[in-house]
Amino acid sequence: MIQNLAIGQQVFTSNVFLVTGERTVLVDVGNDFDVVSETREYVDDIDAAILTHTHYDHVGTLDAVVDAFDVDVWGYDSSIDGVDHEIEDGGMVQLGDNQYEALHTPGHKNDHLCFYSPETQTLFAGDLIFANGGFGRTDLEEGDHQLLVDSIGRVLNTVDESLAEMHTGHGPSVTTNPYTDIELALQAARMRA
Template identity: 60%
Template sequence: MTTVHNIAQGVRSFTSNAFLIEGDRTVLVDAGNEFDAVDRIESVTDDLDALVLTHTHPDHVGNVASVVDAFDVDVWGFDPDHELVDHAIADGETVAIGDGDYRALHTPGHKDDHLCFYSTDDGLLFAGDLVFANGGFGRTDLEEGDRPTLIESIDYLQKEVGNALSAMYVGHGPAVETNPAHHIELAGQAARMGQ
């Protein structure tokens, strides 16, 4: 059973969620911003194997330097040219997170380097800022944001995960542990409104 800790839980600052997944390969998915991520990781484990980024907006990467310094880990993300990314993850590539294998899905529209991570075996999705609970979806009014591209990415995500999803961990707000596929469908509908 995969254990997921949101180390940003309860933080009242400009931050994303940051998910610590324990297992054979203990991984932090997004580092958050403006809180002591190192202290919160150390309250769970002394061991961190990698830091994986859904994308490089400041609220997701503000704590990267302190986490890298404390745990001497490499950072994985879509864009190897970004100063914080040590290793590239391509669309469709498999990434070991916790005890599972996750397929990386390149899902731009909110930001060009956006990735989602989906485990078929566990039925788990790390959705970053592509989709949220109750049909929410990522902003497209920031640099690199594009609504038609975001809609294509939501459609791609929906096709890849189907109805087999058991939980969706999102960049902001609560995790979705009841019928997450429906929340993705709602996000696609909402994103199409007002185009």
């Protein structure tokens, strides 16, 4: 099961996805709210924290999560404070009961990852792609618009039209034709180039 713990929060935070199952994880940990208490509303413990990237709104509560659950943190670049283990581009990571392929998708930030499960047709898109064809900012440090366009294109070429769910770093998840939202994001990002 995938549960967004940040729904209803009135603070500057990313979405925080609790993925339960054989390996219960948080995908991103958010900022400025009590993610530990929210997590414990559903489970007593988690096995890991998995990061799409390390912008503050996605990792602001990382210390609290690590302290409360005594977990390791996985991300693309272990030279970044707080990241214990690297997930390589193309590497597989277990979220809940399923294996997800890690896709290195820079453009919004150099260490950005998306996670895709062909088995369940589920994508965690981080801040690369949003609902209704939205896409990540490139005006922050490490932002690169052409890299972002290339990364969206890579995701579009990896998933297919049977994609069932896209969970984004901000805003609502997409459970109706998310492939179309990725196509729209690529078109919009190319037009803004």
